[in-house]
Amino acid sequence: MEINNATRAEILTQALPYIRKYHDRVAVVKYGGNAMINEELKQQVMEDIVLLSLTGMKIVLVHGGGPEITSVLEKMGKSSVFADGLRVTDGETMDVVQMVLAGRINKSLVNLLALKGGKSIGVSGVDGRLLRAEPLDPRLGFVGRITDVNAQVLTDLLEKGYIPVVSTIGCDEAGNVYNVNADTAASFIACALNAERLITMTDISGILKDKDDPSSIIPLIDVEEAKRLTKAGVITGGMIPKIKCCIDAVEQGVKKVIIIDGRIPHAILLETLTAEGAGTMVVKNLKEHKVERT
Numbered sequence: 001m002e003i004n005n006a007t008r009a010e011i012l013t014q015a016l017p018y019i020r021k022y023h024d025r026v027a028v029v030k031y032g033g034n035a036m037i038n039e040e041l042k043q044q045v046m047e048d049i050v051l052l053s054l055t056g057m058k059i060v061l062v063h064g065g066g067p068e069i070t071s072v073l074e075k076m077g078k079s080s081v082f083a084d085g086l087r088v089t090d091g092e093t094m095d096v097v098q099m100v101l102a103g104r105i106n107k108s109l110v111n112l113l114a115l116k117g118g119k120s121i122g123v124s125g126v127d128g129r130l131l132r133a134e135p136l137d138p139r140l141g142f143v144g145r146i147t148d149v150n151a152q153v154l155t156d157l158l159e160k161g162y163i164p165v166v167s168t169i170g171c172d173e174a175g176n177v178y179n180v181n182a183d184t185a186a187s188f189i190a191c192a193l194n195a196e197r198l199i200t201m202t203d204i205s206g207i208l209k210d211k212d213d214p215s216s217i218i219p220l221i222d223v224e225e226a227k228r229l230t231k232a233g234v235i236t237g238g239m240i241p242k243i244k245c246c247i248d249a250v251e252q253g254v255k256k257v258i259i260i261d262g263r264i265p266h267a268i269l270l271e272t273l274t275a276e277g278a279g280t281m282v283v284k285n286l287k288e289h290k291v292e293r294t
Helices: 005-021 039-054 066-075 091-115 151-159 182-192 223-231 239-251 267-273
Strands: 026-031 058-063 120-124 131-135 144-149 163-167 169-171 177-179 197-202 220-222 256-261 280-283
Touching (some): 039 058, 058 151, 058 182, 066 091, 091 163, 091 169, 091 177, 144 182, 182 239, 197 239, 220 223, 223 239, 239 256, 239 280
Parallel strands (some): 026 058, 058 163, 131 169, 197 256
């Protein structure tokens, strides 16, 4: 469909209230799933991040990289083992995790943001002791539970106009390095920064009333209802830890957490700069407070 100049101008003016609303506010974007693998979607996500940054929003980009880690391990002849949805991480695997996440993936994203006109710096959870961690479970090896976030590392970068690109590796006082779940890290970072929004990208359209019906998306939900749907078995499988991270973030002070479908082109812009939004928004309490979808 051909869009004329008048239509383009109308679209831009409709976005103005949201640009004004989120100017100078912090938003944490957890980047993963198909949008990280599909090259066309990756280009669009980076364009969205740069555009929002240029409008005055302070963006922190937190990324995963599970498929890439698995691919490198396979080339080394090493199989990946998972327990409770988490990668069992021995010393050799941890070396690969650090190399892939803090190295290849992180720097490629920083480079791509620069090519799109953005100003970004890549950091891992080890840099500035950004993510302090301890062993989550002896069965999992070097998988970490976050104990503290040094938010000053990120606020310093944000105040200088940078987009921090965070790879989710943590460390402890003894210098041990840990593999940290990216959804969990994004939640902790959003809480530490008192972010206006946490946007997490997935490969589904949001929370569904019927997991087999993509059109049954729930656009707005509060913590109580999210817990009820989890207990009732409506929220299942890999969505359970994601919802838990959303709930934790909201209960710790993040105003709104949104699960969006990263397979949709420019989903971040649709969520941030339109009245309809995209995906499912999780808030603390719908009964006590009037909550707008935007």
